[in-house]
Amino acid sequence: MQFWDSIDYGNARKILVIPNITMSSNLEKDSFVDVLHNHIKALDKYGEYFWNVLIPKGNVTKKLNLPNVKQIEIHIPGDMMNQRAFPSVDLIKILKNIEYDTIYSHLPDWPQVGRYAKWGTSIYGYSHWFEGSKYLPCNGIDRRDGKAKWLWLPIELLGISQMKVCYLNTQDQKNRVLKEAGELFNDEFVKKLDKILTVWNLGVEKSKIIDTPSTDKKKIIVFNHRPAAYKGFPKFMELMEEYRKQREDFVVWVPQLSGKIPYSWVDNTKVPKHEYYARLQNCMVGIQMRQTNYGWSVSGTDCLMNGTPMVWQESDCYREIDPNGLFWNKKVDFFNILDKILDNDDYRNELEIKAIERANELSTNEDKMIKELHKNLNN
Secondary structure: OHHHHHOOOOOOOEEEEEOOOOOOOOOOOOOHHHHHHHHHHHHOOOOOOOEEEEEEOOOOOHOOOOHHHHHHEEEOOHHHHHHHHHHOOOOHHHEEEEEEOOOEEOOOOOOHHHHOOOOOOEEEEEEEOOOOOOEEEEEEEEOOOOOOOEHHHHHHHHHOOOOEEEEOOOOHHHHHHHHHHOOOOHHHHHHHHHHHHEEEOOOHHHOOOOOOOOOOEEEEEEEOOOOOOOOOOOHHHHHHHHHHHHOOOOEEOOOOOOOOOOOOOOOOOOOOHHHHHHHHHHEEEEEOOOOOOOOHHHHHHHHHHOOOOEEEEHHHHHHHHHOOOOOOEHHHHHHHHHHHHHHHHHHHHHHHHHHHHHHHHHHHHHHHHHHHHHHHHHO
């Protein structure tokens, strides 16, 4: 018996979800799973859906253990970049055999979806991040700098061109993508992309936003992102080492950092999700470094909805997340901002209230976009 023989869809709208997995070893911590879970729960209010979600073999996740979701285990490369470059060998079989009314693809890098989808199927998408002008070594196609390298953006944009709508995180992201697309494709193709790409500022669940800031704040600076180079973690640690020379009355919490830590002032305690939110509420400030790919920051909105002010390295996309937030370019400004937050309770309390207010604004925006997604998935 094949997996598609055992599904009773009833009258539900059948959605096939193409995943974008960045943490295949632990889907409970994968941001795509969080986003999809929120979309599924929110859409339950507007219609009857059944979701067939493709996931890596052996990685069924509790977060998607919902009555109207079937997790279909297929071969997907564990490495994020291999996943983007090499579509699942099971993909064509899935597209030809399973029942679906609409495809919701979070991985535009697989243009084969449009090629093998059943005739007349509408494809909607969500692009969580763009590689932009960053290249990865490969037996590639771009030799403008004298080296053969693979350019990811054209493949992603070809996949997007097959969609009715493709959501992305910020207007800044869309502007950058269209600019780079103009260097790779003709004007007609760029105009088509302009119509397809739709800005959706990722929101937060209203029920998860706290009402008032915690009164039990500790001098903790949190870096609650993946401790990776593309997230700016090495640069962040350089800054923290220098800041420790100025003052030693704070701790840095990096909950996703593994291995032995050479600093007594770095805490990498890992906690369950509900405890993670509680610990965020006790932190005085969260830090977001500039990323190599321009996009959103779920970790940043985690802080905002828990009343923890964010300090952002200057970027237009981050200003869309937190328009009234604190931004810096120069190191001295960064340290001055931290000093004021750590030392001035009244000032910090004002920032905490503004953080919660911004989280509520993002929640309202999320409701509007969910209604639009419902309309599109039923088109």
